[in-house]
Amino acid sequence: MSAFVILFSSALFSFGIHKLSILKSLGMTALAVAGVLAVLGYTTPLNGFSSSSAIQLFEVMVFIVLGAVILSEDENINITQSLFIAAASVLVLESATLLTFVISFEALSIISFILVSNIKDATQAEGAVKMFISGAIATGLIVLGLTLYALEGHSLNEAVNIKAGIFGTLGLWVMLMGLFYKLTIVPMHSWAADSYAQVRPSHAAILSGVAKTVVVIATFYIFSPFILENLSFNTPILVVLSVATMTLGNVLALFQKKIGKILSYSSIAHAGYMLLAFAAVQSSYASTGLLYIAIAYIFMQTALFLLLDKLSNGASDMTLEDFKGLADKDKFSALFFTIQLFSLAGIPLLAGFISKAVLVYAVVDADMTIVALIALLNSALSVAYYAWIIKHIYFDEANRKNKIASVQKMPLIAQTVLLAGTLYFGVFAYSVFSVTL
């Protein structure tokens, strides 16, 4: 028995009962059981998978967040999809060899393609196609890298060989680039800016909230020994990519009018922060920092996109104008949205602050003070667009008939769960510091 088995079988089983209303409870139960199994330390019973206390903690967070997604979802097909995503996430997180990592990563990608293909209008179709094409390119890069690496004579069925030769190193870097494509690192970010904003927001919640953090954690787990081996070559590249990503993401977010687009660019900027952990890998705080920001991010980003989905009734064209006077119309939604935005902006007592603080401290610890300053200033500047959204919510009055849908009870409960995560990890940092990757 393991979390993967439970989730995968309940996902398959859910096809059989997809017309029944008990599907929601089945999904929640499966996630809960999977969470318990993960905590008890049951790993996927296959070769090439292993787990650690950090992975277990993160798996539980993924399950909680996906539980919230299911709770606020009213289409049964999306519940099935969430279960599949959960199962694939477990595989990605627990994979310990290159082969299992690539296969589970592809499984996660394919499931997310199917997820976004559930479209409502032409914009969402465009977003889905963009996502599919970019995914194909990323896969191509990853397979190319894998081939180069394998041709040098390394076994794929074990952890990365850090003493790889020229071709092996090149292969690993090409693979990393393929993964960075998926992680929306500049200059491979532009697909995400569009497709996160164009697909249905609840799908974007899973993609940018869950899938991205899962992949970033697994990538770090697989590749950090390789990066650590040749710091003088790897660190400068990673620093440049990271700084470019966060800066471009934050600057472009300033000019957006659509909420979805702002969140997409903010997601790109956060990918840049997360990449800092790769650059600062020699610090012992890097892994904690990355785990922390992944946990914080999975709560904040998922919550925001989910709520956006409810407020826009599944459409992806919500603008700042529409948000005017939200506070007067829907006090709770406005409050949830605001607190999660503050967390993204790195305001204290919320998870977004401590996670970023630990991450930036890892950078300081790795003797890159200037990079740390750039990251901090980036984070401070990002307040501009978060505060700007909040300005529309609280300071403006609704000046025309804006198309805000009312949020039902269940999604609000889901939001409360996600907010609890953001608040808990904003104060009780102990739970993250006590685990190790």
Place this chain on the structure above:
Amino acid sequence: MSYLLLIFLPIVLSLLVYFITRNTGSAKYMALGFFVVMLIHSTYLYTQLPESGYMLLGSFLNIKAFDFELVLQVDRLSVIMLLLTSILLILVALSSWTVKKQAAYFSLLIFFSGAIFGVFMSTNFMWFFIFWELTLIPMYFLVGIWGAEGRVYAAVKFFLYTHVASMFILLAFFLIYKQSGTFDMTLIKDAVLVTPALIWWLLFVGFAVKMPLFPFHTWLPDAHVQAPAPVSVLLAGVLLKMGAYAMIRMVILMLPLQAQKYAWVILVLGLLSLLYAGFMALYETHVKKMVAYSSISHMGLVAIAISAISFDSLSAGLYEMIGHAFIISPLFLIAGFLHHKTGSWQMGDMGGIMQKAPYISAIFVLAGLGALGLPATMGFIGEITILISAIETYGTWLIIILLGSMLSAAYLIWTFRRVIYGEMSELVMKTDFTMSKPEFISLVIFAIFIVLFGIYPQPLFDMINQTFSAYTSIGGAL
């Protein structure tokens, strides 16, 4: 534990207060109650303080790996700030008695009170920073929702500007931790650090924005002018004092060697603030902007006192901080009140208010005279002690501080002439200047403080002197 509640209870309950009092209008009583409890607590803390050093109130949430521990400790300096803050909060609550959307407004005030207590009570850098940043949130909403015409611009600018500055502070804290292995501010001295100069500069810039010193002051005129009058009081009386408090505690007392080395920077910026803001105030015809610049000018005086780094000058600086809070607050309140009633900010539109509202005008004149340093007000004691102690350190040339006093005399007396006395303008003629009782009471209390501690500053100096004699006895900077 009870002290932990003093910080977190307001933060957590503020939301609850909002939802309970949304339809009843009792939020203001709750807020007032909260603040009175806080004042009682601070007074109690003051009586419990040891002769010197810190008093530990408890430590929570310890994380060994990152030294991320909420340590609550107070010494005399922090308790004086707590007392000042809670008195100001009570007076702010009174002067906000008739504000609109009361439930939200007072919930934010309550939230703010928790965060600000956290700033003065925590001695762990990380938690200090957390509370430091947390104060921005209620301020952002208070300025952005209840402010005047340009409120949105002012709120966003204030938030961004001070948040960016805080990043320098955070980086300095990280460097300290990297080099010393602790976030405990009571254990840090120059000697344990590898790059104390870099850290000093980062901290100095961060706190200079909050204080604010020229040329980092540009957020202040916007925020102060656009904020509702009671919030301007909070900004001037509490937020600016946060900057000065951190400046004394971290930039001077924590890094004494660097402070000695770079004191001239603080001195020069202090002098520039004093004179530049003075001239700006002279030039302004916008009544609240004039007060805002006068506020910057007086914080310049505080900076000069801090830069002189002696027992006398720090005491004088702390006295002036308190004096500034009591003097500038009624000026802000009355300027806001005049705008609220007449709808105009311009001095040219006013005139002859003395004839319509004699009591309010009298308090305005009294506070103005305090600001220009008339003997028998707090302003005089503050300025004369700063002048003497600065001359002790730097020599007679610092007599140029008096130029600042002359400037403030010029712009204030001219303002009296244009706003309070003179011929009654048409606008004033048709305006009704009645003020609600609680608002008026808070003004009267401010006036009493100004005169009381102006004539009899001894009790205040007893408190303040003990603060810094404690530092002398433990071999600090002095």
